[in-house]
Amino acid sequence: MKSALNFILGYIFIMLCFELPAQELKVMTYNIKNDYQQEGLDTWELRKEEMARLLNDELPAIIGVQEALHNQLSDLQAHLADYSYIGVGRDDGKTAGEYCAIFYDTTQLKVIQEGTFWLSDTPDSIGIGWDAAYPRICTYGLFHHHSSGKKMWVFNTHFDHIGLKAREASARLILSKMNQLASHQEAVCVMGDFNAEEQELCIQILKDQLCDTRDIALHPGKGPVGTFNGFVDSSISRRIDYVFVKHFNVEQHTHIDRRKANGRYVSDHLPVTAIIEFNID
Secondary structure, X not given: OXXXXXXXXXXXXXXXXXXXXXXXXXXXXXEOOOOOOOOOOOOHHHOHHHHHHHHHHHOOOEEEEEOEOHHHHHHHHHHOOOEEEEOOEOOOOOOOOOEOOEEEEOOOEEEEEEEEEEOOOOOOOOOOOOOOOOOOEEEEEEEEEOOOOOEEXXXXXXXXXXXHHHHHHHHHHHHHHHHHHOOOOOEEEEEEEOOOOOOOHHHHHHHOOOEEHHHHOOEOOOOOOOOEOOOOOOOOOOOOEEEEXXXXXXXXXXXXXXXXXXXXXXXXXXOEEEEEEEOOO
């Protein structure tokens, strides 16, 4: 009798475990290199198919891309069957200029709210902030995760490569916007090309409120130390692309060193992935 009861209790326990909603998802940040270059070995036309294959092999729930022009987004969208994206071009708030678009897997996520702001003292207006060389933006979205029923905020950005003050002020602005939009309990992911290595102040500002997924990952994953390759076949040591999280556990963080058949890089940055898991309440 006792063994039969133990069997039944064990069976119920197993069934309950299988019925628990999935809390885990993969996110990626990827500077895909803009389509300004019209000739040479690293033009968009010679890279786009391999990039689409890479994304379809990885199948992240979220893909934050930087430097993407509208035609590049259209090319990727055509190859990503279950994905949609949010975002606008930085030059006109519509389709002109580079995007910090967020692709999302519609089988896993639904957009509840979205927006874009400019990294400047007037974030609701198109313009260049502080000592930046170009207009810079951050696109964000609030997503509902179907299988767990949880919500998450995603912010995708590209900091200026020249303006030191701009990078520091941009970090503070994003944290301010995050605190304005997200409740204290809601999960947040901030990703992008920050054009800054770990010791720079803008990264430390972000780490005051967010966790670097590489720092807290149970499994750091494979790949080079850095993320910027510059289309040069040499040691990759400069890390300027990050995924930061709040209210997530991190299973794995990886820099994907994948190349085309001819040995050329797919972009001048490596894609960065993190497998993250909602904190269990």
